Amino acid sequence: MLLNEMLLIDRIKVNVEAKGWEEAIDIGGNLLIDQALIEKSYIEAVKQTLRSLGPYIVLAPGIAISHSRPENGVHKTCMSLIQLKEPVEFGHDTNDPVKVIFTLATTDKEAHLQSLRQLMSLMMVSEDLEVLFTAKDVDDIIEVINKHS
Amino acid sequence: MITKKFVIKNEHGLHARPASLFCSMASKFKSDIKVKREGKNMEANGKSVISILMLEIYPGSIIEISANGVDEVITLNAITALINSNFE
Known part of the structure; x- marks a missing residue:
């Protein structure tokens, strides 16, 4: 599956407000839950793993890839992207704060x-990458996603 | 520069969490760390999770790690211990 087949326009939001990492993970997850692509249990599993194993999903400076295992409630392979208005702390040594979250x-x-x-x-x-961090319009992000698909 | 080969044995290979542990370990040292996988024509920066994930290292993959710098021996020893523990 290509990146632009998983990350559709209605699964991308910019300038999202979240108070902390848990809310940010929820918002990214809800984009997929609302389309019945995953179950809420999947996002609960993401948060549970983070609480027990630490913020290893913060893979690069400012970027987290929220994910869990297929058996935790996935109906269809998919991805969402949120860009936060204000970055949030995950507690990562080197990659905090996080501004962009892929689910x-x-x-x-x-x-x-x-x-x-x-x-x-x-x-x-x-x-x-800079476009993902700064875009005010989802179409600008779609352009970058298409370029890499 | 010193290099060493490993066979990756942990259940899912170098997915996000082991790759992250690898980079955290690698980043503690001054040496440059490069990682290659047999069958993939690319050299990854051992201090970048993204770079390591791009190597697509699975169970059974053979990887070659090189460390280059003043602390290269201790760096490679630490990484060896991490891999031998299967990233537990």
């Missing part, structure tokens, strides 16, 4: 690999 849900180990590869290559291009 990734996958039905099996293989379904998401191509899109994840595309997402990682996007994250290696600093001017494209």
Whole structure:
């Protein structure tokens, strides 16, 4: 599945207000729950894992990839993206504060690999990454997503 | 520079959490750390989670890690211990 097949326009929000990491994870998850793509239990599992294992999902400065295991409640492989108005702390040593959160849900180990590869290559291009951090319009983000799909 | 090869044995390979542990460990040291995987024509920066995830390291993958710097021996020893613990 390509990145732009998983991360559709109605799964992207910019300038989102969240008071802390838990609320931010919930908002990213709700974009997928509202479309019946995942269950609430999936997002609860994400938060539970973070509380017990720490903020390892903060993969790069300012960026978290909220995810859990397929068995925790995924109906369809999908992804959402939120850009926060004010960044939040996850408690990560080097990558806090977080401004951009991807929520990734996958039905099996293989379904998401191509899109994840595309997402990682996007994250290696600093001017494209900058768009995710600063875009005021979702269309600007879609343009970057399409470029890497 | 010193290099060492490993076979990755933990259940899901170097997904987000092990890759993150790897980078946290690597970042404690001064040496440059490079990672390669057999079958993939790319060299990853051992201090970047994204870079390591791009190598797509699975159970059974053979990887080569090189450390280059004043503390390269202790760096590679620490990474060896982490890999041998299966990132527990």
